Structures are given as C-alpha cells and as structure tokens.
Amino acid sequence: MKIAFIGGGNMATALIGGLVGKVAEPQNIHVVDLNADSLQALQGKFGVTTATAIDGTVASSDVVVLAVKPQQIHDVVATLKPFIGAQLVLSIAAGIRIADMSRWLDGHQAVVRAMPNTPALIGRGITGVAANQEVSTLQRAQADSILKAVGETVWVSSEEQLDAVTAISGSGPAYVFYFLEAMEKAATELGLSSAEGMQLAKATFEGATELARRSDESVATLRERVTSKGGTTYAALVSMEQSGVKDSIVTALKAAAARSKELGDEFGKA
Ligand SMILES: NC(=O)C1=CN([C@@H]2O[C@H](COP(=O)(O)OP(=O)(O)OC[C@H]3O[C@@H](n4cnc5c(N)ncnc54)[C@H](O)[C@@H]3O)[C@@H](O)[C@H]2O)C=CC1
Numbered sequence: 584m585k586i587a588f589i590g591g592g593n594m595a596t597a598l599i600g601g602l603v604g605k606v607a608e609p610q611n612i613h614v615v616d617l618n619a620d621s622l623q624a625l626q627g628k629f630g631v632t633t634a635t636a637i638d639g640t641v642a643s644s645d646v647v648v649l650a651v652k653p654q655q656i657h658d659v660v661a662t663l664k665p666f667i668g669a670q671l672v673l674s675i676a677a678g679i680r681i682a683d684m685s686r687w688l689d690g691h692q693a694v695v696r697a698m699p700n701t702p703a704l705i706g707r708g709i710t711g712v713a714a715n716q717e718v719s720t721l722q723r724a725q726a727d728s729i730l731k732a733v734g735e736t737v738w739v740s741s742e743e744q745l746d747a748v749t750a751i752s753g754s755g756p757a758y759v760f761y762f763l764e765a766m767e768k769a770a771t772e773l774g775l776s777s778a779e780g781m782q783l784a785k786a787t788f789e790g791a792t793e794l795a796r797r798s799d800e801s802v803a804t805l806r807e808r809v810t811s812k813g814g815t816t817y818a819a820l821v822s823m824e825q826s827g828v829k830d831s832i833v834t835a836l837k838a839a840a841a842r843s844k845e846l847g848d849e850f851g852k853a
C-alpha cells in the first residue's frame with residue numbers, strides 16, 4: 584500500500600511509527616509538511632520520503648491521510664483536489680465532516696473520518712472510524728489496517744458519534760494525565776516525593792485499567808471491592824461525590840463533544 588500523509592506532526596508521526604515495515608515499506612510512505620525540520624526528522628527516523636508541497640507522489644498513492652489541524656483542512660483539501668483520483672482520503676482532523684471534505688473534493692470522493700489518540704505512539708491507541716458510501720470494502724480494509732497498526736479500531740455506525748468518540752478517547756489521554764497530576768499533587772501534600780507519587784499513581788492506573796479489561800465484572804463491582812465500609816476509599820469517594828466529581832467529568836466530556844461539533848460547524852462551512 585502506498586500512503587501519503589499531509590501533515591507530519593504528532594499524530595502522523597505516531598501513525599507512521601506503527602506503519603513502517605508492517606503495513607507499508609518506508610519508501611511507500613510519503614509525508615508532506617510545510618516544516619522542513621519535521622520532515623528531516625521523519626526521514627531520518629523512519630526512512631520515509633518527504634516533500635514540502637503536495638506532489639505527484641501524493642497523486643499516485645492509494646491512501647491520502649489528512650493529519651493537519653481542523654482549521655487547515657479546507658485549504659489543504661483545496662490544494663489537494665487536482666491530485667486526487669481514486670485514492671481513499673482518510674482524515675484524522677477533529678470535527679471536520681465527511682460531507683464537507685467530499686464537497687471540497689467535488690463530491691463522490693471516498694472519505695473516511697477517524698479519531699485516533701496519542702497512545703498510538705506506543706501502539707496502544709484506540710481509533711473511532713466512520714466512512715461514506717463511496718468507500719469500497721477494500722478501502723475500508725486499508726483504513727482499518729493503517730489505524731490498527733497503532734492499536735484498536737471501533738467503526739461507528741453514524742459519523743455524528745465521532746464527536747462522542749473524540750470526547751471519550753480522542754481527548755481522553757489528557758484527562759488521565761490530569762488525574763495523574765492531581766494524584767501526584769496529593770502525594771506531595773501528604774509527604775511523599777513527587778517521583779514516588781507519580782510511580783504509585785501510574786502503576787495504579789495501569790493495574791486498575793488492566794484489571795477492568797481482564798475482569799468479567801463491572802467497574803462498579805471492582806470499585807466496591809476496594810471500598811470497605813467506613814474505610815479509607817469510602818472516605819475518598821464520599822468526598823468526591825460531595826464535590827460532584829463524577830458530574831463534573833460528565834459535563835466536561837460533553838463540552839469536548841460540543842467543541843468537536845462546533846469545529847465541524849466553524850471550519851466546515853466553506
Ligand atoms: N494530538 C492529538 O491527541 C490528536 C489529534 N488529532 C487530530 O490530528 C490532527 C493533527 O494534530 P497533531 O498531529 O496533534 O498536530 P501537529 O500540529 O503536531 O501537526 C500538524 C502538522 O501539519 C503541518 N501543516 C500545517 N499546515 C500544513 C499544510 N498546509 N500542508 C502540510 N502540512 C501542514 C504542520 O507543520 C504540523 O507539522 C488535528 O486535526 C487533530 O484534530 C486527532 C486525534 C488526537
């Protein structure tokens with residue numbers, strides 16, 4: 584498979600790291616970015632080919648991955664249009680809708696929209712994916728193999744659900760890091776070193792999520808197992824409930840989903 588990336592930043596780098604040598608040989612991965620330093624780094628690390636402008640190699644690729652910021656997608660797609668024939672266009676930009684990208688490409692272009700996350704960097708990402716009618720079975724499989732190179736994929740039945748996916752797993756790593764920061768802060772205020780606090784917090788997250796994954800029981804049951812009546816966990820959870828932590832988290836994730844929708848409205852109008 585020949586794959587061209589437009590945008591060679593954080594997410595593109597993570598995807599390329601998973602693809603090289605597994606899904607595509609480095610000489611069949613082409614990266615276009617305005618930043619020559621980023622391109623040099625990608626070329627040095629992975630052996631991919633690079634260019635500072637969309638070129639013939641993009642035109643002869645099987646899949647074009649759009650990995651620029653949402654606000655740049657319209658201009659990039661406008662520049663891309665003359666180079667697009669039968670390729671699959673795979674966008675990872677937050678919010679930008681398939682119908683808008685398809686319209687900017689004069690319609691009827693096979694477009695897949697995906698929402699990966701940064702644990703892709705270590706092959707532990709999860710990506711929500713949606714496709715339009717023009718995407719063939721082969722192209723779905725191509726998109727899936729690109730995204731599976733860095734973790735799991737979840738195909739959603741309706742593209743609108745990608746706003747929710749963005750709120751849960753796309754932005755999700757940031758919430759986990761935020762929680763780890765809070766645990767570290769508590770650890771230092773309780774007399775541990777910052778390093779000790781972080782070690783304890785990271786191992787706890789890793790162990791608890793792996794336990795939840797492997798267990799047949801609900802997370803509520805697993806939580807209850809930690810919580811002795813009148814004990815320490817109970818004291819913490821009562822405090823969290825009183826502060827409305829769970830409701831705050833739900834409200835925050837709804838804000839992320841709303842922002843995803845808003846990005847589509849804001850940058851999809853053109
Ligand atoms: N960072 C994250 O956790 C996630 C990001 N995304 C989406 O991935 C996309 C890229 O995000 P990041 O990789 O984090 O951003 P980034 O800023 O690291 O990478 C964007 C790259 O695009 C390049 N670029 C800008 N204009 C260009 C143009 N006209 N032609 C070619 N290259 C151009 C920039 O030089 C930069 O290297 C965004 O749309 C974002 O919504 C999706 C899932 C997770």
Ligand SMILES: O=C(O)[C@@H]1CCC=N1
Pocket residue numbers: 677749753754
């Ligand atoms: O914050 C953002 O807009 C992007 C999309 C999901 C994660 N980062």
